[in-house]
Amino acid sequence: MSILGFGVYQISDLEECERVVSAAIEVGYRSIDTAQICRNEEAVGNTIKKVE
Incomplete structure (x- = not known):
């Protein structure tokens, strides 16, 4: 589990x-x-959907 998040x-x-x-x-x-x-939530969501 990561302990550091990425802020956008x-x-x-x-x-x-x-x-x-x-x-x-x-x-x-x-x-x-x-x-x-x-x-920018939509851009984040679209990117996450593309992750395989």
Whole structure:
């Protein structure tokens, strides 16, 4: 279980958000921290759905 999460609150560009979340997952992050106010939840969700 990871003890460190990856925060995406400062990433407003949705394509960049998908790219960095994908990279974070590739290197082992399993906790992605986002919030409704960030307005990037859809990009995070789309990226997670693509993970095999």
